[in-house]
Amino acid sequence: MSEGAPQPCDLSIEAGWVVPVEPHGVVLTDHAVVVSGGRIVDLLPRAQARARYAARKTISRPDCVLLPGLVNTHTHNPMTLMRGVADDLALMPWLQEHVWPIEGAVMAPDFVADGIELAIAEMLRGGTTCCNENYFFPDAQAATYQRLGFRAVVGLPVIEFPSAWARTPAEYFDKGLEVRDNYRGADLLGFSFAPHAPYTVGDESFERIRMLAEQLDLPVHCHVHETAQEIVDSIAQHGQRPLARLDRLGLVNERLIAVHMTQLTESEIALCAERGVSIAHCPQSNLKLASGFCPSEALRRAGVNLAIGTDGCASNNDLDMFDETRSAALLAKAVAQDATAMDAASALRAATLGGARAMGLADRIGSIEPGKEADLVCVGLGDIESLPVYNAISQVIYASGRHQVSDAWIAGREKLVDGVLVDTDLAALRAKARAWGERIAGLRKAR
Missing domain, CATH: 2.30.40.10 (Urease, subunit C, domain 1)
Structure with missing residues (x-):
């Protein structure tokens, strides 16, 4: 040449x-x-x-x-199949009386795969090209994301009670690590540890997560300080607030993606900034469940890395990152009582590079830079x-x-062209979603 x-x-x-x-x-x-x-x-x-x-x-x-591409830093994508299943309820009744019983009846690899396929179509049509997943059956998750060419960090679930995926904490670890090993080197897939929350995970499991996360260089993706009641219960059970307990167990560091964080003191904000914690802010889910308000502007001004997540469709009820980011920007102003809080450029940064940084992908995605x-x-x-x-x-x-x-x-691969999804059979996707809807509706009537 x-x-x-x-x-x-x-x-x-x-x-x-x-x-x-x-x-x-x-x-x-x-x-x-x-x-x-x-x-x-x-x-x-x-x-x-x-x-x-x-x-x-x-x-x-x-x-x-x-x-x-927008980065959805906290989602439960199989729950697209539970969109609207139990609205207008507080977090614990929503979980204990509706979500967990339904999941107990339907949770299986096909439920996970079909829900993720529906979610990917919705996310791509809404400008989201990467997600941080937190659900059961990570093997089915990884296979579906890989098959459909969508970038995802798949959470390896850890929870103290049995599920269709695993029966004991040891089994959660063994099966999760096997999934990671099976997909090592997959171009678009990463993994994290995904302990559900401090109130559902014991000290021994958290200590093992800390050790393995360090050894394997994996993020830790966890619901933290989601509600005021969580704080009250933690003090009663452990004698300290959840974030302090995680700190005692060695988990408050740059690997932690703390989701929700609606209940924070000034000293906790300073701790997160000092340790490099990332916070996945889910404003619409927090509003809908009346969980509280994440002090996002105070966190941003303290230097904490902020990211945006939609949460799952059972509590949002969509995967619309544009709407979520607008909500984050507007809510930040109201909470801070400052119209200059969370300006547009900072909100967009949280929805892109902030999410990439939280997930350990900032060197690969999140901004438009050569390389x-x-x-x-x-x-x-x-x-x-x-x-x-x-x-x-x-x-x-x-x-x-x-x-x-x-x-x-x-x-660099086309996924949406002129508003049309590439290699997606929308009619088949709609049929799957409707079939799951009929099955879940039947379960609810039978209860």
Whole structure:
């Protein structure tokens, strides 16, 4: 190839606006992202990209903003099949009287696989390209995510009571570690330990998690300080608050992804900042279950890494990360009583790079930078609901919805094109969802 000849590449995505997330708050107009081998190789003005690269395929989206794919940092995706099954209830009645009994009747590999397949379709159509999963049957989870080419960190569940997946704590560990070993080296899959919560996991199990997480370099994904009652019960049972107990057991560190965290003192916020804890903020689930308010702006200002999660569809009731992130931004302002709290750029960062960092993937995804994998989404800003555009980041956070997502790529592979899912049989997916709905509805009537 002669000097100055265009360099071959796989893909060039041209967009009216590109928001790389890193550097923070930057909006690039009329730029292109160049991709080869599933990775971003360049980010430059559109005219320069056309002169410098000979793309095998060029996607032109002049009315779209190109973003890193959104990262859902806490979800129970098989529970898409329980969407709306028990609404308008507090957390413990919701869990103990409805969710756990239904799960006891239906939980099996096919339930997990079908629920995840439904969730992946919903997430892709909503601009989410990576999730942090927390559920049972991680073998079925991993197989489904791998088969459908979706990026996921699969939680290895640990809980003290028996389930359809395992009967004893030892079995949870043995079976979970076997799943991790079976998928070691899978391109789009990672693993974490997923102890359910301090109130369902004992000290011995937490101590083993700490040891193994260090040895295997895995995150620890756990519900923590979700409700005020959890704090009361922990003090009565253990003589200390849940976060203090986790600290005593050596788990409050940079591996911990603490989910919800609605009950925090100033000293606990400082501890999380000092130790490098990441917090998965799930505002809509917390609101719907009346669990409390995560002090997200106080955490952000303290330097804590914030991420966004939808939680499961049984408590949200969707996997809409755009709506979740908007809720996070608005709720932060109300809780802090400060209109400048959780600005749009910080909210978008939490929904992308913050999640990637929490999951140990910040060197691979979460921002549009050369060398990173091409997990990308286009969001249309050309319709009347989005015009005029003064600031593309503000428009995405405050005036856009998942229905405006036009395209999505994971590691450079097309997953959504012009709003149409690639290699997805929607009719078959709808039929599976309806069949599960009829079965679960029948179980509820029989109770």
